[in-house]
Amino acid sequence: MKLLVNNTSIECAEGDLLIEVLLSNGVNVPHFCYHEDLGCDGNCRMCMVEIKGSKRPQIACDTFVKEGMEVSTISDNISEVKRSILELELLNHPVDCAICDQAGECKLQDYYMDYGLYDSKLSTPKTKKGKHIDLGSSVMLDQERCVLCTRCVRFTSDITKTGELGVIGRGDGARIAVAPNRELSNDYAMNVVELCPVGALTSKDFRFKQRVWFLDSTKSICHGCSRGCNIDIDYNQTKYTAEKVHRFRARRNNKINQSFLCDYGRLSYKELNDTFTLEVSNIEDFKKILNDEKKIALVSPSFSCEQLQGVYDFCKDKKISLFSLKYYDDNFGDEWLKTNDMSSNFASIQNLDISTNKEDFLASIADSNIVINFDHKYLKTKYLQDKRVIQFTSSSCEKNYELVYAIANFAHDSGSIINCDGLRQEFYSTKFTDKNPRLLELLEEFR
Amino acid sequence: MITKIVSKNFDIKDSFKIDVALKNGAYSSLDTLFSKKPQELIDTITQSGLRGKGGGGALAGGKWQLASDHKGIKYLVVNADESEPGTFKDRRILSLDPHLLIEGIIATCYAIASHSSYIYVRGEYEEFSDVLQFAIDEAYDRKYLGVDARYRVDIVVHRGAGAYICGEKSALLESLEGNRGHPRLKPHTPSPEFYFSEPTLVNNVETIASVPFIVKNGAESYREYGTEKSPGTLLFAVSGNVNSPGVYEVPFGTGMLEYIEKLGGGVKNGKKLKAVIPGGASTPILPANLIKDVKLDYENLRDIGSALGTGGMIVLDEDASIVKALKNLLRFYHHESCGQCTPCREGTAWSDKILDKFIAKDASRQDLEVLRSVSNSMNGKTICVFAPAASGVIDGFLKHFESEFLECIK
Numbered sequence: 001m002k003l004l005v006n007n008t009s010i011e012c013a014e015g016d017l018l019i020e021v022l023l024s025n026g027v028n029v030p031h032f033c034y035h036e037d038l039g040c041d042g043n044c045r046m047c048m049v050e051i052k053g054s055k056r057p058q059i060a061c062d063t064f065v066k067e068g069m070e071v072s073t074i075s076d077n078i079s080e081v082k083r084s085i086l087e088l089e090l091l092n093h094p095v096d097c098a099i100c101d102q103a104g105e106c107k108l109q110d111y112y113m114d115y116g117l118y119d120s121k122l123s124t125p126k127t128k129k130g131k132h133i134d135l136g137s138s139v140m141l142d143q144e145r146c147v148l149c150t151r152c153v154r155f156t157s158d159i160t161k162t163g164e165l166g167v168i169g170r171g172d173g174a175r176i177a178v179a180p181n182r183e184l185s186n187d188y189a190m191n192v193v194e195l196c197p198v199g200a201l202t203s204k205d206f207r208f209k210q211r212v213w214f215l216d217s218t219k220s221i222c223h224g225c226s227r228g229c230n231i232d233i234d235y236n237q238t239k240y241t242a243e244k245v246h247r248f249r250a251r252r253n254n255k256i257n258q259s260f261l262c263d264y265g266r267l268s269y270k271e272l273n274d275t276f277t278l279e280v281s282n283i284e285d286f287k288k289i290l291n292d293e294k295k296i297a298l299v300s301p302s303f304s305c306e307q308l309q310g311v312y313d314f315c316k317d318k319k320i321s322l323f324s325l326k327y328y329d330d331n332f333g334d335e336w337l338k339t340n341d342m343s344s345n346f347a348s349i350q351n352l353d354i355s356t357n358k359e360d361f362l363a364s365i366a367d368s369n370i371v372i373n374f375d376h377k378y379l380k381t382k383y384l385q386d387k388r389v390i391q392f393t394s395s396s397c398e399k400n401y402e403l404v405y406a407i408a409n410f411a412h413d414s415g416s417i418i419n420c421d422g423l424r425q426e427f428y429s430t431k432f433t434d435k436n437p438r439l440l441e442l443l444e445e446f447r
Numbered sequence: 448m449i450t451k452i453v454s455k456n457f458d459i460k461d462s463f464k465i466d467v468a469l470k471n472g473a474y475s476s477l478d479t480l481f482s483k484k485p486q487e488l489i490d491t492i493t494q495s496g497l498r499g500k501g502g503g504g505a506l507a508g509g510k511w512q513l514a515s516d517h518k519g520i521k522y523l524v525v526n527a528d529e530s531e532p533g534t535f536k537d538r539r540i541l542s543l544d545p546h547l548l549i550e551g552i553i554a555t556c557y558a559i560a561s562h563s564s565y566i567y568v569r570g571e572y573e574e575f576s577d578v579l580q581f582a583i584d585e586a587y588d589r590k591y592l593g594v595d596a597r598y599r600v601d602i603v604v605h606r607g608a609g610a611y612i613c614g615e616k617s618a619l620l621e622s623l624e625g626n627r628g629h630p631r632l633k634p635h636t637p638s639p640e641f642y643f644s645e646p647t648l649v650n651n652v653e654t655i656a657s658v659p660f661i662v663k664n665g666a667e668s669y670r671e672y673g674t675e676k677s678p679g680t681l682l683f684a685v686s687g688n689v690n691s692p693g694v695y696e697v698p699f700g701t702g703m704l705e706y707i708e709k710l711g712g713g714v715k716n717g718k719k720l721k722a723v724i725p726g727g728a729s730t731p732i733l734p735a736n737l738i739k740d741v742k743l744d745y746e747n748l749r750d751i752g753s754a755l756g757t758g759g760m761i762v763l764d765e766d767a768s769i770v771k772a773l774k775n776l777l778r779f780y781h782h783e784s785c786g787q788c789t790p791c792r793e794g795t796a797w798s799d800k801i802l803d804k805f806i807a808k809d810a811s812r813q814d815l816e817v818l819r820s821v822s823n824s825m826n827g828k829t830i831c832v833f834a835p836a837a838s839g840v841i842d843g844f845l846k847h848f849e850s851e852f853l854e855c856i857k
Contacts, residue, residue: 042788042830043787043788043789043830045788045790045828046789055827056827056828057827057828064635081828084790084823084824085789085790085828088789088793088794088824089793091793092793121813123801123811123817124800124801124803124804125800148787166627167627170782170785170786171784171785171791171796172793172795174785174786174792
C-alpha cells in the first residue's frame with residue numbers, strides 16, 4: 001500500500017509501525033525512547049506526527065500504518081508541538097555540553113538545532129539531581145542530563161533480564177537508579193552507554209578521552225569470539241601521539257547482534273593499541289632458515305579468510321606442515337552473543353582442511369627444529385624449548401624469538417571472516433598511516 | 448431530593464456487619480441474579496444506561512461486554528483508589544455498606560464469567576480497608592464467597608502505596624502486577640484492560656455498588672432517576688466553604704446551586720459564592736455567575752466547559768484566593784505526576800514553580816504567558832489524562848479569574 005508523508009508517497013505494508021516506515025525512508029523523526037531493538041515505550045513524546053483525521057498529534061512509535069493514512073512531520077502545527085516537548089526535555093538539563101562526553105553525538109543537541117533554537121524561559125531554579133554516580137561495570141550516571149527515556153532500564157529488564165536499573169521518584173524527581181544494594185553488573189552492561197541518547201550514561205573507559213568529532217570511524221567485525229558481531233571502530237591520531245583506537249561501537253545487524261555487543265568484545269579494542277615495539281627481523285634471515293631446516297607452522301584461527309588462504313598456499317609451496325588450534329574457553333559463552341569458540345574464523349580453518357589435531361601437532365613439533373607461528377596467541381613455551389621460533393605477530397611480544405615480523409592487525413587490514421553460523425562478513429581497514437605491513441604483502445616478499 | 452439507592456444503609460448502625468446487612472436487604476438480589484443468564488445481565492446493565500462513577504462516565508455495559516466477549520480466565524478489578532481531591536464517596540461505601548459492594552462484585556463476576564476479583568484500595572484508607580476485609584471474611588463464612596458459594600467468587604483486597612495515578616485503570620493494573628504505577632499506552636481498538644495478560648474489567652466502587660439495585664429492580668426502575676443520558680444517581684459530595692460538607696446521593700440532573708444550598712447548607716458564614724470546582728480537583732473551575740442554572744449531569748457540565756468528574760464539588764467563597772487555590776492544586780499535580788512521559792513530568796513541576804512567583808507577588812507578565820504555554824504543552828500530548836487535566840485546571844483558572852493573577856504581577 002501507499003502512505004502519504006508530507007505529500008510524498010511511500011510504499012509500505014498495512015500494519016507496519018509508522019516510525020519504522022518513516023525512519024527507513026529517510027524522514028526525520030526525532031525520538032528518544034523508541035529504539036529499533038527495544039521497541040516502543042511511548043514516554044518521550046518526541047516522535048509526534050500529525051495524522052489527517054486525528055484530533056490530536058499521535059506518536060509515530062505507537063501508530064500502525066493504515067490504508068489511506070496521510071501523515072505530516074513538518075507542518076507548522078507539528079513543528080510547534082515538537083519544539084514545546086523538546087523545551088520540556090531540556091528544561092532542567094544542566095546544558096554542560098562543554099564537559100559532556102556525549103557532545104557531538106547527543107540527540108538533545110541535534111534536535112535542538114533541528115527543532116529548538118529558542119531561549120530558555122525558565123525563571124525559577126532548575127531541579128537538582130545526582131551527578132557522577134558510579135553504577136558499576138564502568139558506567140557512570142548523571143541524572144540531570146537524563147531524559148528518562150528508560151532505554152537503559154528496558155535493556156536490563158527485557159534484554160539481559162538482569163533488572164539492575166529502574167526509575168525511582170515521581171514527577172520531576174523521577175530518576176534512573178540501580179536497585180538498592182546492587183550494581184550494574186552483567187556481561188552486556190556497557191550497552192546502556194550506547195543506548196543512552198544523551199550524556200546521562202557514559203563509559204568510564206571512554207569518558208574524557210576524546211571529543212567524538214575528532215574520531216574517524218570504520219566498519220568492522222569484532223574478533224573476540226566466533227559470533228562476528230558488527231562493530232564500528234572509532235579511532236584517530238592527535239598531534240604528537242600515536243594513532244589510536246578509542247572504542248568499539250555496535251553496528252546494527254539484526255541477523256547477528258542487533259545493536260548490542262558484549263563488554264568483553266567492546267573492550268577488546270585495547271589489543272589493537274598494543275603496538276609492536278621490538279625491532280623487526282631482516283627478511284633475508286627468514287629466507288635462509290626456510291631452505292634447510294625441518295619446520296612446522298601454526299596459524300591463528302582468527303586470521304581472515306584471505307590471510308588463511310595466503311598462509312595455506314605459502315606452506316603448501318614450501319612444504320611446511322600447517323596446523324591451527326582453536327581458541328576455546330568453556331566459561332566464556334552464554335545463550336546470547338558470546339560463544340565458547342573464541343576464534344573469529346575457525347570455519348575457514350575447517351574449509352581449508354587445516355589440521356587441528358593437537359596430538360598430531362605435538363608429535364610434529366617434537367620432530368621439528370623450527371616453528372613458524374602465524375600470530376597464534378597461545379603457543380605454549382614448553383613446546384618451544386630448543387626450537388628456533390619465527391614469530392609473525394600483530395601485537396607486542398615479549399619473547400625474544402629468533403626472528404620476529406610485525407604484521408598488521410585486523411583494524412589495519414581488510415578482509416572477511418566466517419562466523420559460527422556460516423555467515424561471511426567483510427571488515428575494512430582504518431585510515432591509519434603508520435601501520436605494520438599486511439601479512440599477505442610479507443609472504444609475497446618471502447617467496 | 449436525596450435519593451437513596453447506593454446509600455440506603457449508610458445511616459444504619461453497624462451495617463458493615465453481615466447480620467445487620469442481611470436484615471436490611473443485603474444479598475437479596477442474588478436469587479434474581481442466578482435466575483438470569485450472564486448475557487441477559489449485561490444487556491440489563493446496558494439498557495439501564497449505568498455510567499462509570501469514577502469520573503470518566505463511560506457506559507458500564509460496553510465495558511462489561513468487551514470483557515465478556517473474551518473467553519478463558521478473566522478478572523474483575525474494583526477501583527477503590529479514590530484519590531481525587533474533593534472526592535470522598537467510595538470510602539462511605541467501603542466502610543458503611545461493604546456488603547453492597549460484595550453483592551455487586553458477585554453479580555458483575557457472574558455476568559462476565561469471572562471468578563476472581565481484586566479490590567484496589569487507596570493506601571491511606573487503612574481503616575476502611577480493614578472494615579471491608581472484615582465484611583469479606585464474614586461473607587466467606589456465610590458462603591456468599593469462595594468455593595462453597597452458589598457461584599464461586601474470590602475477593603482479594605490490595606492496598607495501594609499512596610499514588611494518585613494508580614486510580615488510572617491501567618496504572619492501577621501495573622501497580623497490582625507489582626510494577627511502578629505507570630499508565631499504559633492506550634489500545635488502538637476497543638478492548639478490555641489486561642491483568643497479567645488476561646482480560647480484565649475495571650470499575651469504580653460506586654458503579655459496582657449500583658449493580659444490585661439494577662439486578663433486583665430492572666433497568667427501567669434505574670432509569671426512573673436522573674436524565675435520559677445520565678440515568679440514575681450519584682453520591683455527590685460537597686466540601687470547602689460550606690456549612691455542611693458531606694456526601695449526599697441525588698439523581699443526575701439536580702440543580703448544582705440547589706444541592707449546595709439545601710444539602711451543603713449554603714456558603715459558610717453567609718458569604719457570597721465565588722466559584723465551584725464541580726467534580727474533583729481535575730475538573731475546570733466555574734465562577735458563580737456561570738452555574739446559576741447548571742444541572743448536575745455529564746452533558747450539562749461538559750457544555751459549559753467543565754466536567755462532572757467524580758461529583759465532588761469544592762466550594763470557594765468570596766474571600767478565597769484564586770491564586771492560592773491554583774497553587775494548592777498545582778502542588779498536588781507536581782507531587783502526583785508519575786514522571787513517565789515528558790510533558791507531564793516537566794510541565795506539572797514547572798507550572799507549580801511559576802505559581803510560587805505569583806504567590807510571592809513577584810511574577811512578571813511573561814510568567815503568565817509561560818504558564819499558558821506550559822499548559823498548552825501538557826494538553827493532548829501525553830499517555831494518560833493526568834497532564835491534560837492539569838492543563839484544563841490552569842486554563843479554567845486563567846480564563847475566569849485572570850484579573851487576580853494580574854494583581855500578582857509586580
